[in-house]
Amino acid sequence: MNLLQFYGIDWFATACGLGAVFLLGNKNKFGFLVFMMASVSWITFGLYVGSYAIVTGSSIFFVMHLRGFMKWRRDEKENGYLQTQQIKVAK
Numbered sequence: 001m002n003l004l005q006f007y008g009i010d011w012f013a014t015a016c017g018l019g020a021v022f023l024l025g026n027k028n029k030f031g032f033l034v035f036m037m038a039s040v041s042w043i044t045f046g047l048y049v050g051s052y053a054i055v056t057g058s059s060i061f062f063v064m065h066l067r068g069f070m071k072w073r074r075d076e077k078e079n080g081y082l083q084t085q086q087i088k089v090a091k
Contacts, residue, residue, distance in 0.1 A: 006048060009044050009045045009048065010045050012041050013038045013041035013042045016034050016035070016037045017035065019031075020032070020034035020035035020038060029076075032065045032066070032069035032072065033069060035065040036066060036069075039061045039062035039065060040062065042054055042058035042061075043055050043058045043062070046058060
């Protein structure tokens with residue numbers, strides 16, 4: 001069995017997925033970006049092996065991770081704005 005049969009794309013995607021879970025578990029929004037890298041890798045892998053299921057599923061996951069990242073950023077900006085307003089009111 002050749003571990004690099006698929007040029008390491010599958011191993012890279014797996015490592016990215018595990019790293020992303022770790023980052024999100026530590027409340028780090030960059031986990032979404034790492035998940036997006038994993039999704040792109042799985043899409044590439046799916047194309048390589050000819051699996052439309054992997055390509056479709058990974059494409060949907062990519063969009064979901066992008067949405068999560070954008071929502072997290074939006075929420076951070078809103079929370080920052082609210083904290084600024086609370087400081088002004090408190091004075």
